[in-house]
Amino acid sequence: MQNARDLKQYKGELTGALNNEFLRTAMDNFAMAYRVSRANAFKGMDLDGLIADIAKGKDYAMAHMEELLEQFTRNAKALGVTVHVAKTAHEANEIIGRIAQKANVKRIVKSKSMTAEETLLNHHLEDLGLEVTETDLGEWIIQLRHEGPTHMVMPAIHLSRDQVADLFSEVTGAKQSNDIQKLVKVARRELRRKYVEADMGISGGNFAIAETGTIALCTNEGNARLVTTLPRVHVALVGLDKLTPSINDALRVIRALPRNATGQAITSYVSWITGPGECQSSANGKKEMHVVFLDNGRRAIAKDPLFSSVLRCIRCGACANVCPVYRLVGGHQLGHIYIGAIGLILTYFYHGREKAKNLVQNCINCGACKAVCAGGIDLPRLIKEVHARIQDEEGHPLQSQLLAKVLKSRKLFHALLRSAKAVQRPVTGGTPYLRHLPMIFAKDQGFRALPAIAETPFRDRFEAIKPRVSKPKLRVALFSGCVQDFVYPEQAEAAVKILARHNVAVEYPMDQSCCGLPVQMMGERESSRSVAAQNVAAFDPASCDYILTLCASCASHLKHGYPDILAGDSRLEVKVRQFADRVIDFSSFVHDVLKVKPEEFKKDGKKTTYHSPCHLCRGLNVTEAPRALMTIGGLEYLPADEEDVCCGFGGTYSMKFPELSAELLKKKLANAEKTGAELLLTDCPGCIMQLRGGLEAKGSAMQVRHMAEALAERLK
Amino acid sequence: MSDSKRLVDLFTVKAGLVSAIVAPVKSLDEALAYTVDICEKKDACQILMSGCESDLSTGAGALCDEKPSKVMVAPGLPGETFAALKALCADRGIHCLDSGMRKHLGGIDIGFTIADAGIAETGTLVLDSRSEELRLATMLCEVHVCVLRTSTLRETSFDAEELVRAYCKDGPAYLAFVTGASRTADIERVLAIGVHGPLELHILLLED
Ligand code: SF4
Numbered sequence: 035m036q037n038a039r040d041l042k043q044y045k046g047e048l049t050g051a052l053n054n055e056f057l058r059t060a061m062d063n064f065a066m067a068y069r070v071s072r073a074n075a076f077k078g079m080d081l082d083g084l085i086a087d088i089a090k091g092k093d094y095a096m097a098h099m100e101e102l103l104e105q106f107t108r109n110a111k112a113l114g115v116t117v118h119v120a121k122t123a124h125e126a127n128e129i130i131g132r133i134a135q136k137a138n139v140k141r142i143v144k145s146k147s148m149t150a151e152e153t154l155l156n157h158h159l160e161d162l163g164l165e166v167t168e169t170d171l172g173e174w175i176i177q178l179r180h181e182g183p184t185h186m187v188m189p190a191i192h193l194s195r196d197q198v199a200d201l202f203s204e205v206t207g208a209k210q211s212n213d214i215q216k217l218v219k220v221a222r223r224e225l226r227r228k229y230v231e232a233d234m235g236i237s238g239g240n241f242a243i244a245e246t247g248t249i250a251l252c253t254n255e256g257n258a259r260l261v262t263t264l265p266r267v268h269v270a271l272v273g274l275d276k277l278t279p280s281i282n283d284a285l286r287v288i289r290a291l292p293r294n295a296t297g298q299a300i301t302s303y304v305s306w307i308t309g310p311g312e313c314q315s316s317a318n319g320k321k322e323m324h325v326v327f328l329d330n331g332r333r334a335i336a337k338d339p340l341f342s343s344v345l346r347c348i349r350c351g352a353c354a355n356v357c358p359v360y361r362l363v364g365g366h367q368l369g370h371i372y373i374g375a376i377g378l379i380l381t382y383f384y385h386g387r388e389k390a391k392n393l394v395q396n397c398i399n400c401g402a403c404k405a406v407c408a409g410g411i412d413l414p415r416l417i418k419e420v421h422a423r424i425q426d427e428e429g430h431p432l433q434s435q436l437l438a439k440v441l442k443s444r445k446l447f448h449a450l451l452r453s454a455k456a457v458q459r460p461v462t463g464g465t466p467y468l469r470h471l472p473m474i475f476a477k478d479q480g481f482r483a484l485p486a487i488a489e490t491p492f493r494d495r496f497e498a499i500k501p502r503v504s505k506p507k508l509r510v511a512l513f514s515g516c517v518q519d520f521v522y523p524e525q526a527e528a529a530v531k532i533l534a535r536h537n538v539a540v541e542y543p544m545d546q547s548c549c550g551l552p553v554q555m556m557g558e559r560e561s562s563r564s565v566a567a568q569n570v571a572a573f574d575p576a577s578c579d580y581i582l583t584l585c586a587s588c589a590s591h592l593k594h595g596y597p598d599i600l601a602g603d604s605r606l607e608v609k610v611r612q613f614a615d616r617v618i619d620f621s622s623f624v625h626d627v628l629k630v631k632p633e634e635f636k637k638d639g640k641k642t643t644y645h646s647p648c649h650l651c652r653g654l655n656v657t658e659a660p661r662a663l664m665t666i667g668g669l670e671y672l673p674a675d676e677e678d679v680c681c682g683f684g685g686t687y688s689m690k691f692p693e694l695s696a697e698l699l700k701k702k703l704a705n706a707e708k709t710g711a712e713l714l715l716t717d718c719p720g721c722i723m724q725l726r727g728g729l730e731a732k733g734s735a736m737q738v739r740h741m742a743e744a745l746a747e748r749l750k
Numbered sequence: 751m752s753d754s755k756r757l758v759d760l761f762t763v764k765a766g767l768v769s770a771i772v773a774p775v776k777s778l779d780e781a782l783a784y785t786v787d788i789c790e791k792k793d794a795c796q797i798l799m800s801g802c803e804s805d806l807s808t809g810a811g812a813l814c815d816e817k818p819s820k821v822m823v824a825p826g827l828p829g830e831t832f833a834a835l836k837a838l839c840a841d842r843g844i845h846c847l848d849s850g851m852r853k854h855l856g857g858i859d860i861g862f863t864i865a866d867a868g869i870a871e872t873g874t875l876v877l878d879s880r881s882e883e884l885r886l887a888t889m890l891c892e893v894h895v896c897v898l899r900t901s902t903l904r905e906t907s908f909d910a911e912e913l914v915r916a917y918c919k920d921g922p923a924y925l926a927f928v929t930g931a932s933r934t935a936d937i938e939r940v941l942a943i944g945v946h947g948p949l950e951l952h953i954l955l956l957e958d
């Protein structure tokens with residue numbers, strides 16, 4: 035739950051979470067175990083195809099929400115179900131409260147429902163004097179602790195067996211041991227009584243199937259079956275986004291939901307409830323059944339061209355499971371009610387700006403969530419969009435406005451970088467690192483040494499090193515990105531050296547500027563758009579075969595970000611498409627296009643490991659080329675654990691959340707060092723800045739190089 | 751390998767993965783004998799498994815005292831099958847019922863059912879649970895024994911789609927997919943079986 039007033043207080047809470055040892059270990063174990071079980075669960079299945087089908091099915095359903103609602107209502111009504119539609123969370127709670135009062139209900143049992151969490155239903159019912167008991171074990175635990183969930187599937191994942199034992203001791207008034215099997219049995223007995231006494235059962239619904247008027251529920255514990263069977267009244271509270279045309283749609287989602295959630299092939303129980311059946315505890319022998327549909331903005335979201343895709347969410351929780359930030363700080367800090375990447379977005383729509391404003395900044399843009407999302411939702415992009423909207427509504431922070439202004443003018447930006455070089459001289463102490471940062475930048479940055487600005491930027495060196503080729507095999511335009519232009523020009527030089535060997539003509543369009551990702555990350559849409567347009571204009575895409583960049587983040591932003599950012603600008607539509615189609619990263623270009631051979635390199639068998647940049651492996655789906663290149667280049671490649679997990683750089687993220695950045699870096703370096711390699715390679719200057727800075731700060735001898743440097747150094 | 755053999759093998763493997771106990775039986779009589787057997791072998795204090803050994807709050811503890819002797823429930827069976835089961839139970843002093851589950855909310859030893867279909871790919875039983883007695887029987891029991899006719903096996907859930915549709919079109923209906931025993935991993939992600947429903951699931955594959 036989000037209660038922090040401002041970013042400062044939120045950061046304080048993050049620090050608290052980082053210091054929670056149990057949470058850290060639990061989250062680490064979970065993250066590692068989840069990877070393996072998910073991979074096993076989908077083994078042999080066409081996962082991409084399944085995700086695409088789910089997305090298509092959900093998009094269709096959401097575009098036909100009203101018809102489906104009408105059809106569902108007709109079918110359910112015919113069987114005696116009362117169907118309600120609530121516009122707001124409060125209205126849903128009131129409807130359910132009234133149903134309870136009218137049916138003279140005293141006690142209620144609930145099975146797990148994120149929608150009921152969304153509306154804070156329990157509070158409302160308790161205020162009416164009703165006794166409400168959650169029967170899902172995890173939900174019951176957090177209900178007893180008066181907390182919100184920390185995971186959408188495993189709500190009590192943040193708690194230890196000792197905490198649960200203490201809680202249960204309190205509840206039963208008898209000392210309970212911390213044996214998990216025994217604790218579960220205590221819950222079994224305690225809750226059994228609750229079912230027996232309850233007059234009303236409230237469930238959620240994974241599906242509201244229009245063709246039959248069926249509510250389908252997936253559970254492992256089986257509590258939903260008791261909740262919907264024993265009491266005489268059943269109320270299902272269901273988001274309008276759960277409407278689906280047919281049983282076929284539900285079966286398809288069920289193939290992905292448990293696999294993506296917990297690595298199970300299917301949940302222990304799937305219940306298909308169609309209308310009110312017999313119920314012996316009711317006076318007329320028949321169940322009283324209600325379905326309450328919750329709108330709470332869903333109808334409008336369904337019509338939003340950008341955000342409608344969030345309604346594809348099947349609440350599997352996978353986007354939290356793989357999120358490196360979630361792994362560090364847990365669900366209370368990375369969500370309000372809805373948790374993880376989807377929570378960052380939904381909080382804004384369902385619970386408001388105040389709850390979302392800090393949260394939404396805490397995304398490092400690693401793309402891990404997008405890569406596993408069962409609905410194929412472009413979560414990181416929507417998170418940035420929410421951030422931008424909040425800033426538009428609340429006003430932009432000064433720092434972000436400044437950066438936006440500076441980046442919009444390439445000349446101003448580059449002039450500033452050049453003058454920064456002059457003033458940094460006294461603080462570098464003759465090393466390539468900024469030893470004593472001016473205080474304003476230095477805050478909490480001690481975990482890594484930051485690089486100094488290079489003596490001569492790449493743009494000033496280019497003319498001298500430009501390959502002189504008469505009949506070029508290919509024409510390449512180089513996009514250096516700011517870091518290689520002004521901090522690590524030697525990396526771009528190394529690339530040019532390899533290109534020259536292969537008879538490739540290279541251009542360096544001088545009007546190119548920052549790719550704009552930093553301002554996009556900070557929610558400065560206007561500036562991001564303007565920079566993108568400038569870069570497209572600077573490169574005349576039709577005049578080259580490839581636009582090569584050595585920066586994974588630039589590459590994925592240029593290739594996938596630009597067409598989105600510049601969409602709707604009719605003057606640029608063709609150019610931006612041509613531009614994006616030509617963008618390629620260094621490793622893919624050298625491996626797939628130039629097809630370099632081992633004979634070109636001196637083999638020295640140096641022990642080498644790799645960091646796979648987020649924006650390369652997920653942003654561009656490039657995984658094989660760099661690994662193959664290490665072997666071709668004569669290095670001995672030693673794979674590290676979690677090579678594709680974020681290094682914690684994230685551009686401006688590491689300035690805003692240095693503590694989290696430092697933790698991610700620590701893990702990354704530990705994994706790299708464990709391999710025993712002397713050399714750490716990667717394909718992104720941003721990652722290099724982070725990795726090298728971290729190794730320097732801890733005094734490690736391991737070297738960090740860009741793939742281009744490693745190859746150029748070994749050219750025969 | 752015949753198609754039916756392949757499905758049986760697949761089902762057996764997949765159900766085993768979720769710790770269901772799968773055994774072949776040649777006849778319904780054999781299934782009944784098997785069921786009465788495990789009921790008899792079942793620890794007399796079996797109910798302990800369900801939490802009564804722990805100190806509970808007074809109300810919850812009272813439920814534990816409600817159970818007189820071993821109880822087997824088998825709602826919805828054809829008359830003669832139920833009669834045969836009842837006779838077997840009577841021999842061994844087991845209380846055998848086909849209705850009145852609500853009187854046994856404290857716990858039932860064995861719930862015996864016959865599945866309507868099986869899904870091999872996930873080791874899933876499909877059970878028409880329209881009858882409240884059947885639903886309760888399969889939820890309140892500590893051990894659920896279910897007979898699955900191999901002729902009703904299908905490979906994937908999509909192969910069961912028409913069946914699901916037919917039940918749902920004929921409402922009011924309550925159809926259940928049951929895969930393994932009731933489970934949770936809500937405390938420290940440690941798997942625990944039998945949080946609300948059965949602690950064990952036995953599937954008796956009846957070749958027909
Ligand atoms: S992009 Fe990465 S950091 Fe951001 S929400 Fe997704 S997984 Fe988490």
Ligand code: SF4
Nearest residue numbers: 347348350351353407
């Ligand atoms: S957004 Fe995607 S990954 Fe996250 S819970 Fe929803 S479906 Fe699952």
